Amino acid sequence: MRERGFSLIELLVTITVFALILTVAMPTLGTWMDNTRIRNTAEALQNGLQTARSEAVRRNQNISFYLVSLTNPGVMDNNCSVSATGSAWVVSVDSPATKCGSAPSTTVAPKIVEARTGNDAGGKVKVSGLLADGTSAAETVTFNGFGRITNTSPLARIDIKGPDDSVTYRKLRLEITRAGAVRMCDPKVTDSTDPRKCTVPDAT
Template sequence: MRGFSLIELIVGMAILGILMSLGIPAFSDWMRNARVRTTAESVLNGLQLARAEAVRRNTTVGLYLVDTTTSACALSTAGPNWIVSVDSPVGQCDVAPSDTLAPRIIQLRGGTESGGAATTVAAGQAAIVFNGLGRPTPLPDVVLITISFTDAAGAACVDAGGAVRCLRAEISVGGQIRMCDPALTAGDAQGCI
């Protein structure tokens, strides 16, 4: 006779269940880390776009963190939506990207596009404006402008004994933009200053 006996099937299902129970926590941590990284990379790309457009146009261009992408938008240090535009988009976030129509939006991203609903954004300031030389303007009072990205569900970061790899974007007064990991030591190339 060919096939499986009932006992073999039950043993196989038990082994599969054990393997799945071991793998699901690791998978959920991986998903949290992927969402945090995706949101951080999205904002980092927006910062790089704003800086590049400021240099290309030889004018001020900013990345604005906003609470929503509707006409009722306001600046928010908790994002997770962002808009790159020549003028402040406050109250006009629903305007289509255009070089002539105020606020002259270049690009916008909703937080849900990049996993932002599952990620907490905490910025030192809601608007980061670059001048024609690619430097933040006005010059910040601090050495670095920072934007931190953590898990919205409250999972602890690796440096606090948790499993989520929290990230931070740093913008220097010279305009250098980088993403770093606060859990790594300062001597590590991927660590924060």
């Protein structure tokens, strides 16, 4: 009995259908991946904030969390600056500006506790550190030995969103209270009974 394979026409039809499916699915897949990056970045930043607070309590001394921008988002080196739009972060005693590549130390400035690049997001998220007013930029929050915030103009909110303003993403926000508590919330949730609701939801 003679075996029959695919004809050229059948193969072309299959490839065309597959290409159409990919064309329809790609935007959705891209948004899903960006939403995953947003979640991962938010969780990494939350971990950094919690590390700063717990270390301040453990050492009974002021420890700060800094948002930083890196020249190469995948490399934590000294080509860095403290920035309200940085997705990388450093937990340290002193400002890590131009010293982000320093090894963790309790004696050598800037006395880094822990640092992390924003490379997990692949540059596909936007981070905005803000004061409590929700509009003024901020990049640093300092915790004291009681776990409370001690600096006068502290980072009180971090908004994390996707790279394209025309796309509807699942944005997330971190809120830091004056008492030092850190929580993740969804700025689009308006139901007051929903635990995901932010203190001040988005107006849009």
